[in-house]
Amino acid sequence: MQTKPMTVSGLANYLRQCRAALPRDAVFVRGHDAPDTDALVSSIAEAYRRHLTDGTPAVPIIPAENLPAEIAYLLGDELTASLLFEEDISAKIAASDTRYILTDHHNVNGRQVIAIVDHHLPSEGVSLDGIDADIRPVGAATTLVAQRCLQDGLVPNAAMARVLLGAILMDTEGLSPAKTRTEDRVAAEYLTALWSGDPAALFADLRGRLLAETELVTLYRRDYRRFGDALGFAVIKVWDTTPVDEDALRAMLAADREESGVAAALAKITRYGQDGLKDETYLISAPPTLTQTLADAIRRAAGKAATVSVPDRIDLPHPAAHLSRKRLTPILLSLLNKP
Numbered sequence: 001m002q003t004k005p006m007t008v009s010g011l012a013n014y015l016r017q018c019r020a021a022l023p024r025d026a027v028f029v030r031g032h033d034a035p036d037t038d039a040l041v042s043s044i045a046e047a048y049r050r051h052l053t054d055g056t057p058a059v060p061i062i063p064a065e066n067l068p069a070e071i072a073y074l075l076g077d078e079l080t081a082s083l084l085f086e087e088d089i090s091a092k093i094a095a096s097d098t099r100y101i102l103t104d105h106h107n108v109n110g111r112q113v114i115a116i117v118d119h120h121l122p123s124e125g126v127s128l129d130g131i132d133a134d135i136r137p138v139g140a141a142t143t144l145v146a147q148r149c150l151q152d153g154l155v156p157n158a159a160m161a162r163v164l165l166g167a168i169l170m171d172t173e174g175l176s177p178a179k180t181r182t183e184d185r186v187a188a189e190y191l192t193a194l195w196s197g198d199p200a201a202l203f204a205d206l207r208g209r210l211l212a213e214t215e216l217v218t219l220y221r222r223d224y225r226r227f228g229d230a231l232g233f234a235v236i237k238v239w240d241t242t243p244v245d246e247d248a249l250r251a252m253l254a255a256d257r258e259e260s261g262v263a264a265a266l267a268k269i270t271r272y273g274q275d276g277l278k279d280e281t282y283l284i285s286a287p288p289t290l291t292q293t294l295a296d297a298i299r300r301a302a303g304k305a306a307t308v309s310v311p312d313r314i315d316l317p318h319p320a321a322h323l324s325r326k327r328l329t330p331i332l333l334s335l336l337n338k339p
Helices: 006-022 037-054 071-074 078-080 086-094 141-150 158-171 182-195 199-211 216-222 247-260 288-302 325-336
Strands: 004-006 029-030 057-061 099-104 112-118 132-136 154-156 224-227 231-239 266-274 276-285 308-309 312-317
Touching: 004 006, 004 037, 004 158, 006 037, 006 158, 029 037, 037 057, 037 071, 037 141, 037 154, 037 216, 071 078, 071 141, 071 158, 071 199, 078 132, 112 141, 132 325, 141 154, 141 158, 141 182, 154 182, 158 182, 199 231, 216 224, 216 247, 216 312, 224 266, 224 325, 231 247, 231 325, 247 266, 247 276, 266 325, 276 288, 288 308, 288 312, 288 325
Parallel strands: 004 154, 029 057, 029 099, 099 112, 112 132, 231 266
Antiparallel strands: 224 231, 266 276, 276 312, 308 312
């Protein structure tokens, strides 16, 4: 197979061309509404992969203009300055014939979706008929894109390998056993060899930049997912020395329920020490009976070490099982979607 280089400078140049003259038949590649590192990197890498392999006018678009600090740092100034944001092309997005490729999620939401690359398995009842969907339960969507690049003979240069690797590390918590599959490890080893850097140091650097954020509204919005009209789920990651105003967070959850109409709103506060994950706290906003049902489900999933001090608060100290959103959400949705 003939190989072709995949470089950050080439990607930035391609994005600049798209900004200057958006292809008339553009296919937009989009991560989820609150783009974390994996969602954003998988979308831009999948768009570039399609452009390089068969000339598809795939254009990545970013939902929010204020990139989290760790993502801007990972991408670098040249690539960050080249990104296209939804507000830049709002008229084109509004067109009824606009086609999409989704990465790191599969929420079609009425869009004309032609393909999906995701590591979250579809919930029961979700139909993806007629969509070219590559959905596998690995640790990061970027892992799937990296595999596709390798299969297509695309070889990332050192800078591009670092970007891809950083996204995999962030979504797998530094290749932690609970979040990492064999495919993630293989991809990380391959990208590390191309980059010739230290993955542990890169993850620590990126995580430190993520955890430096302390403003509660920003923390709530930066890693928030909505699952139809059933559940709003925010993950708030902080250092264990950072205080979190839980009363203010409860008010935000209640406002989320009222404004979005979801049956329940949930926030997970994940606290980290210098050695890694320390503990987790869940806060639930729902009617009393439903709050108890969801709290019981979380406690059962976490094991005997989990405690419920007040009805809407579940604490998971270090001996309890760490619950990723990807693992917990199907459990909660099965309860919320019951007739």
